[in-house]
Amino acid sequence: MTVPVPKTDDDLDALEALETEEKEFTKDAEIDRILKAFRLDAYAVLDLQPGVPESDIKRCYRVKSLLIHPDKTKNPQAPDAFDRLKKAQTELMDEKHRERLDEAIADARMLLIRENKWTVDSEELKTQQFAKDWREKTKLVLIDNEHRRRRQVKAQMQEEGREQKKADDELEARKRKRDHEHDWEATREQRIGSWRDFQKGGEKKKKKKAKPIG
Numbered sequence: 436m437t438v439p440v441p442k443t444d445d446d447l448d449a450l451e452a453l454e455t456e457e458k459e460f461t462k463d464a465e466i467d468r469i470l471k472a473f474r475l476d477a478y479a480v481l482d483l484q485p486g487v488p489e490s491d492i493k494r495c496y497r498v499k500s501l502l503i504h505p506d507k508t509k510n511p512q513a514p515d516a517f518d519r520l521k522k523a524q525t526e527l528m529d530e531k532h533r534e535r536l537d538e539a540i541a542d543a544r545m546l547l548i549r550e551n552k553w554t555v556d557s558e559e560l561k562t563q564q565f566a567k568d569w570r571e572k573t574k575l576v577l578i579d580n581e582h583r584r585r586r587q588v589k590a591q592m593q594e595e596g597r598e599q600k601k602a603d604d605e606l607e608a609r610k611r612k613r614d615h616e617h618d619w620e621a622t623r624e625q626r627i628g629s630w631r632d633f634q635k636g637g638e639k640k641k642k643k644k645a646k647p648i649g
Contacts, residue, residue, distance in 0.1 A: 462508045465499060466516040475577040477536060479570075480523035485540050489528065496524040539580055543572040 472479040478487075481495050499520055505513040526532045547568055548555065559565055 466503050466510050469516040477523035477526040492527050539576045540573050543576045547572050
């Protein structure tokens with residue numbers, strides 16, 4: 436029977452250092468994975484499969500956020516990775532955003548099936564190659580959707596800009612009209628006085644013409 440040898444303080448320190456190094460390596464690896472994940476795919480950022488329940492999303496985020504929190508690692512990229520992780524969790528917890536993401540993933544699958552003239556029961560769909568191709572096709576679909584969304588936002592902003600300019604022009608036109616009416620009213624007494632003076636001058640001339648010829 437082998438009697439265990441008691442560990443010295445140096446052994447304990449070395450063991451603790453190895454454990455710390457291993458933890459840091461795990462944190463660094465996860466930070467690197469998050470930053471390399473396709474950011475438009477929240478599932479990829481969280482390293483989750485599509486269709487998982489919300490409880491899995493919450494649990495996964497809690498574990499990973501504690502692991503890579505900037506306060507718990509010296510990795511300078513931790514804040515960026517943490518922000519991406521938080522954004523991915525927020526997107527998946529948003530019902531509408533998650534529905535759009537699920538639709539894009541489903542569209543990518545159907546596109547692959549159509550392009551290869553397969554059926555939903557084809558054996559090719561069960562291979563690792565299909566899973567890899569599906570992820571790549573999903574990226575393309577999400578990128579296309581993002582470009583389309585940006586074009587719509589740009590068109591909307593341009594339309595809103597035109598509507599705003601139209602509203603500003605109408606407001607300016609009303610202001611000019613008000614100013615004109617105000618100026619017209621402000622000079623009313625002056626115009627009336629001028630008209631009276633003009634009429635008085637005319638009456639004097641008429642009186643002069645009315646003198647009999649002697």
